[in-house]
Amino acid sequence: MDRLRLLCQSILGRNLDVDNVATTLALADQHNCSRLKDVCIEFITSSNEIDAMVATKGYTAAAAMACRRWTPAQRPSFPKY
Numbered sequence: 001m002d003r004l005r006l007l008c009q010s011i012l013g014r015n016l017d018v019d020n021v022a023t024t025l026a027l028a029d030q031h032n033c034s035r036l037k038d039v040c041i042e043f044i045t046s047s048n049e050i051d052a053m054v055a056t057k058g059y060t061a062a063a064a065m066a067c068r069r070w071t072p073a074q075r076p077s078f079p080k081y
Contacts, residue, residue, distance in 0.1 A: 006035070013039035018049045023058035 012024055013036055025040035027033075044053065053059060 005033070009033050009036040009039075012036055016040065016043045018047065018053040019056055020058075021047075021053060022056055026058065 009028070012028075016024060016039065021040050021043050025037060025044070028036035028040060044050070047053060
């Protein structure tokens with residue numbers, strides 16, 4: 001079961017885009033998929049299309065959910081719009 005979980009995280013991580021990264025991050029957090037969460041956070045912090053991502057419906061809820069679980073040192077600086 002662990003191998004299947006890692007395989008799914010890998011596939012989801014390779015298919016991230018600005019439209020699904022926030023929702024994927026929320027689901028990864030909810031299901032304790034640490035590798036997928038790390039990939040999502042890396043995608044968010046390195047994306048040149050942050051404005052497009054912030055405009056998606058999943059962004060606000062996902063950012064709020066994720067930030068509640070991270071320690072202050074781990075929290076990325078999400079833009080406030």
